Amino acid sequence: MASDRIVGIDLGTTNSLVAFMQGENPVVIPGEDGSNLVPSVVALDERDQIIVGNAARKYLIETPERAIYSVKRLMGRGVEDVRDELKLFPFHLADDLQAGEVLRIRLGEKTFTPPEVSAFVLRQLKRNAERYFGAPVTKAVITVPAYFNDAQRQATKDAGRIAGLEVLRLVNEPTAASLAYGLDKKQNGIIAVYDLGGGTFDISILKLQDGIFEVIATNGDTHLGGDDIDNLLLTIALDDILGDLKIDLRRNAEAVQALRKAVIDAKIQLSQHTTVTISIELPGGKHYAREITRENFEGLIQPIIDRTVGPCRQALKDAGLKPEQIDEVVLVGGSTRIPKVRTLVEELFQRKPHVDLNPDEVVALGAAVQANILSGGSEATENMLLLDVTPLSLGIEVAGGVTDKIILRNSTIPASATQHYTTQIDGQANVAIHVLQGERELAKDCRSLARFDLKGIPPMPAGMPRIEVKFLIDANGILQVSAREQRSGTEAQIEVQPSYGLTDEQVEGMILDSFDYAEEDFRQRQIIEARSEADTILAALEKGRKSPAWGVLTRDETKNIARLEKALLAVKNADDHKVIREAIDALNQGTMRLAELMMDSAVATALKGKTMEDADVGEGPTAPHPMAKAEFE
Amino acid sequence: MRAAQFCHSCGKVQPPAPADYFTFFGLPRKLHLKEAALQREFYELSRKLHPDLSVRADAREQAWILEQSSRLNDAYRTLKDPIQRTQYLLGLEGVQLEEQSKSATEEARTAGTVKKQVVPPALLEEVFELNLQLEEARLAKKMGEPDPELVRELEQQKKKWEAQFEESLEELKGYWHEWDKLIDHDAAPEKRAAVRDKMVDLLNRRNYIRNLVRDVNEVLEG
Numbered sequence: 036m037a038s039d040r041i042v043g044i045d046l047g048t049t050n051s052l053v054a055f056m057q058g059e060n061p062v063v064i065p066g067e068d069g070s071n072l073v074p075s076v077v078a079l080d081e082r083d084q085i086i087v088g089n090a091a092r093k094y095l096i097e098t099p100e101r102a103i104y105s106v107k108r109l110m111g112r113g114v115e116d117v118r119d120e121l122k123l124f125p126f127h128l129a130d131d132l133q134a135g136e137v138l139r140i141r142l143g144e145k146t147f148t149p150p151e152v153s154a155f156v157l158r159q160l161k162r163n164a165e166r167y168f169g170a171p172v173t174k175a176v177i178t179v180p181a182y183f184n185d186a187q188r189q190a191t192k193d194a195g196r197i198a199g200l201e202v203l204r205l206v207n208e209p210t211a212a213s214l215a216y217g218l219d220k221k222q223n224g225i226i227a228v229y230d231l232g233g234g235t236f237d238i239s240i241l242k243l244q245d246g247i248f249e250v251i252a253t254n255g256d257t258h259l260g261g262d263d264i265d266n267l268l269l270t271i272a273l274d275d276i277l278g279d280l281k282i283d284l285r286r287n288a289e290a291v292q293a294l295r296k297a298v299i300d301a302k303i304q305l306s307q308h309t310t311v312t313i314s315i316e317l318p319g320g321k322h323y324a325r326e327i328t329r330e331n332f333e334g335l336i337q338p339i340i341d342r343t344v345g346p347c348r349q350a351l352k353d354a355g356l357k358p359e360q361i362d363e364v365v366l367v368g369g370s371t372r373i374p375k376v377r378t379l380v381e382e383l384f385q386r387k388p389h390v391d392l393n394p395d396e397v398v399a400l401g402a403a404v405q406a407n408i409l410s411g412g413s414e415a416t417e418n419m420l421l422l423d424v425t426p427l428s429l430g431i432e433v434a435g436g437v438t439d440k441i442i443l444r445n446s447t448i449p450a451s452a453t454q455h456y457t458t459q460i461d462g463q464a465n466v467a468i469h470v471l472q473g474e475r476e477l478a479k480d481c482r483s484l485a486r487f488d489l490k491g492i493p494p495m496p497a498g499m500p501r502i503e504v505k506f507l508i509d510a511n512g513i514l515q516v517s518a519r520e521q522r523s524g525t526e527a528q529i530e531v532q533p534s535y536g537l538t539d540e541q542v543e544g545m546i547l548d549s550f551d552y553a554e555e556d557f558r559q560r561q562i563i564e565a566r567s568e569a570d571t572i573l574a575a576l577e578k579g580r581k582s583p584a585w586g587v588l589t590r591d592e593t594k595n596i597a598r599l600e601k602a603l604l605a606v607k608n609a610d611d612h613k614v615i616r617e618a619i620d621a622l623n624q625g626t627m628r629l630a631e632l633m634m635d636s637a638v639a640t641a642l643k644g645k646t647m648e649d650a651d652v653g654e655g656p657t658a659p660h661p662m663a664k665a666e667f668e
Numbered sequence: 669m670r671a672a673q674f675c676h677s678c679g680k681v682q683p684p685a686p687a688d689y690f691t692f693f694g695l696p697r698k699l700h701l702k703e704a705a706l707q708r709e710f711y712e713l714s715r716k717l718h719p720d721l722s723v724r725a726d727a728r729e730q731a732w733i734l735e736q737s738s739r740l741n742d743a744y745r746t747l748k749d750p751i752q753r754t755q756y757l758l759g760l761e762g763v764q765l766e767e768q769s770k771s772a773t774e775e776a777r778t779a780g781t782v783k784k785q786v787v788p789p790a791l792l793e794e795v796f797e798l799n800l801q802l803e804e805a806r807l808a809k810k811m812g813e814p815d816p817e818l819v820r821e822l823e824q825q826k827k828k829w830e831a832q833f834e835e836s837l838e839e840l841k842g843y844w845h846e847w848d849k850l851i852d853h854d855a856a857p858e859k860r861a862a863v864r865d866k867m868v869d870l871l872n873r874r875n876y877i878r879n880l881v882r883d884v885n886e887v888l889e890g
Contacts, residue, residue: 203723245711408720408721409723418715420715420720420721421720422714422718446741446745448738448741449719449737449738450745451735507734509719509734510719510734510737
């Protein structure tokens with residue numbers, strides 16, 4: 036059913052894409068400008084309207100304080116986490132941020148949380164898909180870096196909700212890529228997916244067997260990617276300009292953005308050419324030009340790309356495999372176009388990597404495959420099933436500030452663990468639990484996920500209550516907690532304070548706020564719905580013409596119907612849903628008698644011993660009146 | 669017989685009933701296990717229980733599916749690993765290996781002392797020698813005069829203990845054999861208890877050796 040169409044979305048640091056399964060193959064849905072990639076850039080124009088994608092890019096240079104990029108780096112993080120990031124990225128945080136609060140970023144006069152900014156990108160993708168299908172899209176699979184923690188995943192899910200999408204599944208990016216690869220190759224074996232994108236790095240090792248995609252180990256760094264290379268080149272250029280030309284551009288946001296664009300272009304060209312020249316006009320009429328050789332570039336980025344080696348070795352070790360046991364290494368992410376990255380992968384895994392997939396699109400394509408599996412599958416995806424893992428260990432803080440790990444990393448999800456707690460003093464009614472994520476021994480070195488308060492424990496002597504707490508990581512990699520006091524059988528009440536994240540109420544509020552920016556969406560949606568309703572009634576009319584009832588109509592009646600049909604066809608593609616609706620209503624009125632006659636003849640035929648199906652009403656007896664007005668919520 | 673995960677007539681996923689991991693897979697409580705067959709069974713059950721296959725089910729059914737599929741994964745993870753499988757079975761037999769050590773750790777922490785580890789008697793002499801060498805090496809390092817000969821000796825020690833660690837798995841498999849035979853013959857509880865205790869001792873020794881290797885590594889690398 037069209038309204039049930041589930042799309043696959045790659046919500047990237049630099050670019051985002053939406054894809055779906057067309058027959059046997061996943062395809063990317065282009066935007067209005069014909070481009071498959073929607074840059075993950077959000078800007079506020081002069082009229083305070085939100086602009087997303089290619090159209091927003093010019094604001095990055097013209098009015099940098101009114102544009103945001105790479106917001107994925109801030110998803111699910113607190114002020115303390117992003118200090119270093121702020122030195123490199125022109126994010127302007129709100130002035131009144133409290134410690135522990137979800138970040139808010141300034142965009143012109145307004146402030147938005149990272150999930151809200153991501154929601155603008157998602158809404159653009161949703162719009163692109165709706166335009167493409169001519170039907171509303173409300174369900175999606177969204178990809179996240181495999182190494183994203185609970186808070187980052189939750190923030191992504193919140194972004195989907197704010198954008199009006201039901202997020203049916205979060206899929207890890209390298210795993211999604213493996214689905215697209217596996218759909219193509221249909222081979223059993225062990226593969227490694229090396230995914231170096233704009234802002235994140237993941238390595239995943241999978242076992243492919245008869246349609247099962249079992250992740251054995253995953254590792255990564257959620258703050259390592261092409262952005263780091265850009266920042267390095269930018270710093271060098273800024274130092275250069277300060278040293279040679281005695282101009283300090285650091286406080287000139289526009290010039291910095293222009294220079295950033297120039298170094299990114301140079302980086303991209305260096306994958307094809309052995310020398311490029313960065314050449315840019317500076318404010319004050321001066322000119323900056325610098326030649327970079329590929330050798331020079333490779334020397335500079337070596338320390339950055341070397342940071343991918345540790346996670347790869349750890350993943351191999353966790354999988355209990357040697358490099359030569361990997362059958363194929365698949366490259367994903369724009370940064371794997373860099374020849375030096377390919378050399379590094381080749382040395383690491385002792386084989387030439389598989390480079391046939393489009394590294395920018397394969398994750399979105401894989402998300403579309405997963406969307407197809409979730410919607411019940413098709414011939415192409417029959418038997419395909421993804422068994423993914425949790426990238427980080429889940430732990431509980433115990434006495435002495437130590438982490439007691441209860442679900443180890445690389446456990447297949449869903450996974451669960453049960454812990455028992457009791458009270459320390461007589462009549463104690465609350466027990467506090469601190470949940471952590473990470474591999475380190477000490478709680479302070481792990482990521483704080485949430486603090487839970489078990490409340491309403493029935494009064495008992497110390498040590499008597501036996502509270503069973505169940506921790507469950509769902510198929511999205513998100514934690515769920517439930518608790519019960521076993522002696523009294525009472526369901527303990529849990530109060531969750533997510534360490535970094537939005538509460539349900541906050542998300543609800545943001546969904547309401549988002550309508551301010553969604554006027555255009557709403558209008559588009561009404562048009563799309565009206566058009567699809569017009570198609571329904573026109574198809575029903577076609578059927579009516581072939582039914583015996585048609586012959587019973589008078590000449591005037593058939594003429595009138597033909598006129599109304601023509602009128603609807605004429606306005607069907609108009610940009611005003613009201614005009615379309617009026618034409619639909621008119622045609623509905625005009626065909627009322629035809630509809631009645633069709634029902635009657637169907638009933639008469641049925642009485643003669645035929646079935647309703649033979650009568651060709653099109654629907655069973657409980658189906659709505661074939662010409663009746665469609666109902667909408 | 670596998671635990672009843674599905675309805676016999678309609679095939680729908682059922683609310684989870686309490687069952688141990690062996691029962692979940694329809695296996696006897698034996699320790700030798702064909703890993704390939706277990707994996708096949710795991711894949712087959714995943715194709716029925718994984719949440720991806722029922723995103724349209726109602727909330728109640730989805731909750732059951734989530735519970736059943738997490739149990740499937742927990743069971744597979746535990747049973748496929750030889751050590752975890754043994755520990756789990758010993759747990760079912762009433763031995764609280766992990767909890768014992770956990771409560772000991774907690775106790776030591778609240779008392780502010782270092783957790784005392786009982787040296788397995790068989791290792792007493794060798795461990796005594798190793799601890800002397802470790803102490804000496806730490807001291808030498810503190811003085812900034814690392815002793816190359818001592819380092820070489822410690823590397824020897826490391827190799828030796830790592831080998832012992834590997835061998836302990838083979839030894840354990842020997843006990844599995846004894847255990848499984850007793851199960852096949854429905855042997856008396858005292859006989860089972862004897863093998864059980866041998867396995868507990870072995871696992872304790874194995875843990876102890878693992879910690880020794882870790883200590884040696886710390887001195888060699890740190």
